[in-house]
Amino acid sequence: MLTSTYIHIPGIGKSVEKKIWSTGTHSWEDFLEKKDIIPIAASKSKKICQGVEESMEKLDANDSEYFASLMPSSEHWRGFRSFSDSVAYVDIETTGLSPSSSKITVIGIYNGKEVKSFVHGINLDEVVEELAKYKYLVTFNGARFDLPFIKKEYPQIEFNQMHADIMYSLRRIGYSGGLKKIEVNLGISRSEDTTGIDGFEAVRLWNRYERGNEDALDLLLEYNREDIVNLEKILELTYEDLMEHTFGSR
Known part of the structure; x- marks a missing residue:
């Protein structure tokens, strides 16, 4: 595209x-x-x-910064195929909804081959170097939530790559609502352990971990892992429809 x-x-x-x-x-x-x-x-x-x-x-x-600087952010999804060998699917977990009063607990990055988890108090700072490796980012509501949280924590990150926030592009082809709803509509299922977990439960899992429950962290990381792996599935399933919609809206 x-x-x-x-x-x-x-x-x-x-x-x-x-x-x-x-x-x-x-x-x-x-x-x-x-x-x-x-x-x-x-x-x-x-x-x-x-x-x-x-x-x-x-x-x-392979200069994604060139296109990112010139193309409207709403159209960055068009670069997905061209930079598919350097994509990071990104999702964060936090203690609340506001970057000014909440903190990041987990940042998950999936590069299409492996999941990397960065956890507060363990290795969260390593995400700065990791994010710099990629030429293309994919998030769901990341423009308003994930990236501002990360930017507040790590202002040195420039985020000058192309960034497809697929929440907005999916609305064009009839997929509205949250990530979990869209997964269901596309026939994407979650594991039995994580089905029903949402952002509020993710906060509770982190609180349980801070009180010494290591299993709660494992479940939180699995929930985050499914978030980012499913971003790839969603984009693969809908990309052709996005192209058809764009070409067809003449």
């Missing part, structure tokens, strides 16, 4: 992008071949050609 995108080019909006798509031009290479027959002004066509050539160079260089 990224290589069909033009709205990151300065001065190019969605109306021009849709006009390009309406000609059956769905890739940058197609545009460069068909630029003379696409019905847009010559000055705009020249600008797009320059932007496309630069974008191809940046993508070849």
Whole structure:
């Protein structure tokens, strides 16, 4: 989808992008071949050609920061396939809802192969180095919740990667509500041990752990693990629908 995108080019909006798509031009290479027959002004066509050539160079260089800085945050989901070899699915657990009065207890990161858990009082600080490894982040409500919490705890983290907060993109194709509801709608099941656990119960599990219950921490980590692993499942199941919806909304 990224290589069909033009709205990151300065001065190019969605109306021009849709006009390009309406000609059956769905890739940058197609545009460069068909630029003379696409019905847009010559000055705009020249600008797009320059932007496309630069974008191809940046993508070849695996430069996600370039696209993150130019593309509306609501459209960062488009870069998922292009940076799928450097994706971090991120979810946090906290003691409350406000970064100013609550603390992070767990940060979970799943890179598509393994889950890494960072726990307050054990290894939470290591998340700074870990997050810097990835060119693309995926969260659910992370723009309003997870990333602000992490940023307050670790202001040195720049979060200059592309970031797909799929809560918003999923709404476009009819999936509303919380993460657990969407999982059910997509046929994704949780383990017997974690079914029914929510954010409030996660706080209680942490409190039990702080009182010496190690099993409570194990369950909290399993709950967090399923959160991040399921983010990948959700995005894989819905990405084609997102593409179809975007191309079809001409």
